[in-house]
Structures are given as structure tokens and as C-alpha cells.
Amino acid sequence: MVNNRNILVNWILCCIFLRTAWGSSKYEIDEFNLKYYNLTLDKELSLVNKNEDNVLLPFNITRVPGTKESLFIQSYIQKYYNNTMENDWDLEIDQFEASGYNFTNIVYTLNPDAKRFVVLSAHYDSKLEPKGFIGGMDSAAPCAILLYVSRFIDQVYSQDKLNIDGEMGVKIVFFDGEEAFKEWSDTDSLYGSRHLAKKWAQEGVIEQIETFVLLDLIGSEGNHTIPTYYRKGHKQYRLLNDIEDAFLQTVYGEQTKKHKELNKRERGFLSMNQLLIDDDHAPFWRQGVPVLHLIPNPFPPVWHTIDDDFHHLDQGNINKWAILMCEYLQTRMAFPNE
Ligand SMILES: [Zn+2]
Numbered sequence: 001m002v003n004n005r006n007i008l009v010n011w012i013l014c015c016i017f018l019r020t021a022w023g024s025s026k027y028e029i030d031e032f033n034l035k036y037y038n039l040t041l042d043k044e045l046s047l048v049n050k051n052e053d054n055v056l057l058p059f060n061i062t063r064v065p066g067t068k069e070s071l072f073i074q075s076y077i078q079k080y081y082n083n084t085m086e087n088d089w090d091l092e093i094d095q096f097e098a099s100g101y102n103f104t105n106i107v108y109t110l111n112p113d114a115k116r117f118v119v120l121s122a123h124y125d126s127k128l129e130p131k132g133f134i135g136g137m138d139s140a141a142p143c144a145i146l147l148y149v150s151r152f153i154d155q156v157y158s159q160d161k162l163n164i165d166g167e168m169g170v171k172i173v174f175f176d177g178e179e180a181f182k183e184w185s186d187t188d189s190l191y192g193s194r195h196l197a198k199k200w201a202q203e204g205v206i207e208q209i210e211t212f213v214l215l216d217l218i219g220s221e222g223n224h225t226i227p228t229y230y231r232k233g234h235k236q237y238r239l240l241n242d243i244e245d246a247f248l249q250t251v252y253g254e255q256t257k258k259h260k261e262l263n264k265r266e267r268g269f270l271s272m273n274q275l276l277i278d279d280d281h282a283p284f285w286r287q288g289v290p291v292l293h294l295i296p297n298p299f300p301p302v303w304h305t306i307d308d309d310f311h312h313l314d315q316g317n318i319n320k321w322a323i324l325m326c327e328y329l330q331t332r333m334a335f336p337n338e
Contacts, residue, residue: 027242029250029327036152037252037326041319044148047310055080055147056318059140060310062133063126065177065191066102073124074104077174080147081108086158089150094196099181105192106174108150110157114169117205118332119212120325122146123178123192123280127304134309137300139178141219141313145322146172152326153333163334168210170329175280190280197283209289210336211236213328214281216295217303218321221314224296226261229269229277232290236328238264240292243327252323255316261296269297294321 043053050057058076061069081089090112094105106124109117122142126135134140150172157164177191200206211233228237241262248258275282281291302308 027239027246027327029243029246029323033326033330034250036155037319037323040148040151041322044151045144045318045322047313047315047318056141056144057310059124059144060134060136063124063135063140064128065104065125070104070125070176074106077106077124077143077147081150084151085154087154089154094192094199096195098177098191098195099188101177101181101191103176103191103195105176105196107196108172109169110150110153111166111169115167115208116210116336117169117171117208118329119171119173119209120146120149120215120329121173121175121213121280122215123175125176125178125192127179128181130306133304133306136302136308136310136313137217137220138303138308139216139218140310141318142215142321143174145215145218145318145325146174148322149325149329153329156330156333165333165336168333168336170333171209178280184278189278190282193280194283197287201287206284206287206289209284211292211332212281212284212289213292213325214279214294215321215325216279216293217299218294218296219313219318220300220302220308221312221317222300223259224261224300225263225266225298226294226296227266227269228262228264229293230285230291231270231273232288233292234270236290236292237262239331240294240324240328243324243331247320247323247327250323252316252319256320257316 042049043051045056046054063070063073087110090109092107096103122139124143127133153170175192180189182188228234241264244260244262247253248260269276275285277295279293279295281293285291302312
């Protein structure tokens with residue numbers, strides 16, 4: 001005789017096992033988060049919807065170090081954190097002079113007493129030449145995405161603190177002086193990141209960085225590929241790859257025509273594990289910090305041309321990276337060791 005009760009118990013056990021096995025390999029985007037993106041993305045990161053909550057359009061100006069436009073963006077960033085955050089974010093201003101220019105890195109930290117930090121970064125300065133260069137993807141859009149992600153994690157921190165590991169904190173870095181003034185060299189480029197990496201090495205912050213994420217050349221039109229570059233950051237790349245898979249199944253995935261940018265199986269750069277693209281992560285990478293460098297390869301065709309403007313940005317791609325970064329950061333804050 002078949003014992004119906006045993007069949008039922010076995011079936012339940014089997015379901016639990018399947019759920020666990022499935023859950024460990026598949027990322028899911030929370031319904032609650034999707035509602036949040038639905039309510040906020042069009043207001044805050046729209047290329048066309050002009051309103052006071054829009055954090056992208058204010059970056060549609062030149063941002064050469066030391067100019068009044070650069071000062072405007074600096075105060076815009078600071079006003080944003082002062083006016084919209086519910087938690088106390090610690091402000092670090094790293095100001096210095098080099099090669100006759102004044103530079104200002106801006107760093108905001110959530111949970112400054114944390115032992116370990118995830119760093120998200122982008123550069124807010126724009127190239128001196130060609131005249132009028134805006135740098136839509138380089139890096140206006142990445143900076144706006146960082147503002148959006150900051151507000152998201154701020155809300156998570158207020159409303160869902162139980163799911164945040166108390167030892168974890170977030171640092172959001174807006175670098176100045178990434179671009180060269182004349183020709184790219186070790187001394188004419190990365191002014192801000194070189195200065196901050198040195199300062200953080202002296203202060204002991206470098207050892208506290210779990211992952212250093214840098215967004216650059218993100219948000220432009222066209223289909224891009226973002227490879228995995230460094231062994232120390234590859235675990236984080238895999239997590240982001242799984243988040244991207246989940247993202248492509250949402251309505252926002254449709255906006256990007258379900259184009260996949262990450263590929264965890266393409267290991268060309270990973271096998272070399274060398275600094276092949278010089279960028280703001282370099283001074284931190286050289287000090288042994290695990291880096292996740294989010295930059296397309298090859299670079300989008302508008303790179304360093306006057307066409308890298310807001311007309312060549314892509315709404316679907318901007319929304320995508322905002323969502324990917326929110327999901328990534330929330331996961332890291334909740335499960336730092338996974
Ligand atoms: Zn550039």
C-alpha cells in the first residue's frame with residue numbers, strides 16, 4: 001500500500017530542495033524594488049522629462065576642473081545629498097591643486113563607522129578639448145546613476161535595516177580630473193583618483209575597501225560588450241552577470257532589446273589580469289584593491305568626440321545600469337560574504 005502522507009512529505013522536501021538549488025544559481029529582482037524603479041526612474045533619470053527631481057539633465061554642461069560649471073556640479077551634488085537623504089551621509093571633500101588647476105573629489109559615505117566598504121565611483125569632470133565637449137557617457141550618465149543609486153540605498157537603509165550587514169558601508173566617489181588636459185600620460189590624467197588613493201592609503205581606508213566599482217562610458221546608444229578584467233573582481237562580475245540575466249526578464253529588459261552586455265565566459269582579459277585600460281581604478285588596483293571596472297570594450301564610437309553628448313545617450317541603457325547598480329549594492333550590503 002502506498003503511504004500518501006509519505007508521498008506528500010517527500011514532495012514537500014523535494015520542492016524545498018529544488019527551491020534551494022534553484023535559488024543559489026538564479027538571481028531574482030524583488031517586486032518591491034521593481035515598483036520603486038517604476039515610480040522613480042522616469043522622474044529622476046529621464047533624458048526628456050524636465051522636473052526638479054531629474055538628476056541627469058543638470059549634468060548636461062561642460063565640467064572642466066576649476067570652472068564655474070564644475071563648481072555648479074559640485075554644489076548640485078552636495079545639495080542633492082543634503083536635501084534628499086534620510087540618513088546621515090558623511091561628506092569628504094578632497095581638494096588640491098596640480099598643474100595649475102584646482103581639483104575637488106567628492107566622497108559621500110553611508111555608515112561611516114563600518115569596518116568594510118563597497119565603493120561606487122565615476123568622474124564628474126569633462127575634457128577640455130574639443131571645445132564644448134559634454135561627455136554624456138564620459139561620465140555624466142554614470143554620475144547621475146550614482147546619485148540615483150545613493151537615494152535607493154538610503155531608503156533601503158531606512159526601511160529595511162534588518163537586511164543590512166552592520167559592518168558594511170558604502171562610499172560614493174565623484175572624481176575630478178580624470179581627463180588629460182593635453183595628452184594622456186602618467187602625470188597628465190587621473191588627477192583626482194591618484195590623489196584620493198594616496199590619501200586613503202595614508203588613512204588606512206584602502207584596506208577597508210571590499211570592492212571598488214568604477215563606471216565609465218556607460219549609458220550610450222548601441223550594443224556594447226563589457227568584459228571581465230580582473231581576477232580579484234571576477235566574483236563580483238559574476239554576481240552582476242546574474243543580476244543582468246534577471247534584469248533582461250523584466251519590462252526594463254525589453255527597453256534594451258534584451259541585449260546582454262556582460263559575459264562571464266569571455267575570459268580574454270581575465271587570463272591576462274593586467275592593467276590594460278588606464279582609468280580611475282588604476283591607483284587603487286595598484287594597491288591591491290579588488291576592482292570591478294565597468295567600461296565597454298571596444299569603447300563606444302562617440303568616445304572623446306563632440307558627439308559624446310546627451311543626444312547619443314540611450315534611456316534604456318541608463319535605466320539598466322541604474323537598476324543593476326541598485327540590485328548589486330543592496331545584495332552586497334545584505335550578504336557581504338557571498
Ligand atoms: Zn574620457
